[in-house]
Amino acid sequence: MDYTQNNPIPVPLEGPSWEVSSTIQTVFDWRYALERKNIMNLYEKGKALSWNASDIDWSIPVDIEALMAQRIRNGHGQVLNGVMKPPTPLNDKEMMQFQLNINAFLLSQFLHGEQGALVATARIVQSVPWEEAKFYAANQVADEARHVEVYHRYLTEKLGFSYPCVPSLATLLGRIMGDPRWDITFLGMQIMVEGLALAAFSVTRMQMADEPLIQDIITRVMGDESRHVAFGVLALERLYREEMSSTDLREREDFVIEATELLRERLLLTPVFEQLGFEPEVWTEWSRNTPFMRGFRQLMFAKIVPNLKRLGLLTPRVRAAYEKMDLLKYEHGKDSIEEAEPPPPTELVELLMQFMQAQAVATAPSTASS
Ligand SMILES: [Fe+2]
Ligand SMILES: [Fe+2]
Numbered sequence: 001m002d003y004t005q006n007n008p009i010p011v012p013l014e015g016p017s018w019e020v021s022s023t024i025q026t027v028f029d030w031r032y033a034l035e036r037k038n039i040m041n042l043y044e045k046g047k048a049l050s051w052n053a054s055d056i057d058w059s060i061p062v063d064i065e066a067l068m069a070q071r072i073r074n075g076h077g078q079v080l081n082g083v084m085k086p087p088t089p090l091n092d093k094e095m096m097q098f099q100l101n102i103n104a105f106l107l108s109q110f111l112h113g114e115q116g117a118l119v120a121t122a123r124i125v126q127s128v129p130w131e132e133a134k135f136y137a138a139n140q141v142a143d144e145a146r147h148v149e150v151y152h153r154y155l156t157e158k159l160g161f162s163y164p165c166v167p168s169l170a171t172l173l174g175r176i177m178g179d180p181r182w183d184i185t186f187l188g189m190q191i192m193v194e195g196l197a198l199a200a201f202s203v204t205r206m207q208m209a210d211e212p213l214i215q216d217i218i219t220r221v222m223g224d225e226s227r228h229v230a231f232g233v234l235a236l237e238r239l240y241r242e243e244m245s246s247t248d249l250r251e252r253e254d255f256v257i258e259a260t261e262l263l264r265e266r267l268l269l270t271p272v273f274e275q276l277g278f279e280p281e282v283w284t285e286w287s288r289n290t291p292f293m294r295g296f297r298q299l300m301f302a303k304i305v306p307n308l309k310r311l312g313l314l315t316p317r318v319r320a321a322y323e324k325m326d327l328l329k330y331e332h333g334k335d336s337i338e339e340a341e342p343p344p345p346t347e348l349v350e351l352l353m354q355f356m357q358a359q360a361v362a363t364a365p366s367t368a369s370s
Helices: 037-048 064-073 076-084 092-127 131-159 167-178 182-207 212-243 246-266 270-276 280-289 291-299 304-310 316-324 346-369
Strands: none
Touching: 037 131, 037 212, 064 076, 064 092, 076 092, 076 291, 092 131, 092 167, 092 182, 092 212, 092 270, 131 212, 167 182, 167 246, 182 212, 182 246, 182 291, 182 304, 212 304, 246 316, 270 280, 280 291
C-alpha cells in the first residue's frame, strides 16, 4: 500500500535502528501431531477473519485539532480540570494541546508495540515446539504487519505528529526479545503487552468515538488482538499449571512483576509533559498519584489479571505485588478464553457518564439565560 508520510515518526536519540541480541533455539517439529485442537481452531478463525488495510476508507478526513477544539467549546476543558485535578489548572488552549498530545502519544505507542508484536511472534514461529502453534503464530505475524501498517499510516498521513517509543516500552520489548526462552516471548508479548493493548484500544475507541477512521482501525485491530491474547493463554496454560517446576515458575513470577511495573511506567505520560514544557517531575508525580490517572492505569490490566489467574500465575508473590498496585479487583473478571474481546470498561463508562453530567452542568447557565 502506498501512502504519503506527511509527518514521519520521530527517530529516538539513540538512532534509527536498534539491535537486541540473544541466542535462541530453532525447533523443528517432525511429529506434526497437530493435537492442540483449540490452537488449530484459532488458526482457522485467524485465516478466515483476516482483512486488508487497503479495505479501510482512507479518504475519511481527520482533523483532530478541530475535533478537540469543538470539545473545548462544549466545555470539556473545565470538566477535565475538575476530573483530572492537574497540578495547575490548564486554560482551554493548554488543555487542547494536552489532549492532542496524549492522543498522539498513545497511538504512537500502539504502533511501537505492534512492531514488537511483529518481531516477537516471528520468533515464536521459530522457537515454539509444536507445529500447530507455528501455524497460528505465522498467521499472527501477518496480522501484526497489518497493524503496524495501519497505525503507521494513520499517524504519518492523517494525524500530524507522533512520538518515538517510550523508554519503558522499549525496555520491556528488549527484555522480551533478549530472553531465549520461548514461553517468555509468549508471556511478555501475548499475555502482558497485547493484554494491555486490548484494554488500551478499547479505551481509545471510546474516547475517540467522534473520529470514524480510528474507530474502524481499532475495531479491526481489536478483533485480531483478542485472538492473539487467547493464543498466549492456550499455549501457556498447561505448561505453567502442570509441567513447570516451582523454581522455573518463580522466574516467570519475577518477569510478570517486572513487566507490570514497566507497563505502568509507560502510562505515566512523561514524554508528553516534556514535549509541552510542563515541569516533568511535578507532572509525573501528579500522574503517579492522582486518582484519575491511577484509575486509568489500573483499567489497562482488566484483562491481564484474569488471564494470569487462568495460567496459574496469580501466585502469592504476584498477588502481593498486585495488591499494592490495586490490581486484584480484576481477578474475578472473565479471561480471554471465556470472553475474547473486553467489554467497554465499566469504570470508563461511569467516568464518561460523570463527564457528560458535569458538562451539562457547565453549559447550563448559557442554556438557562437563552
Ligand atoms: Fe497487533
Ligand atoms: Fe497482536
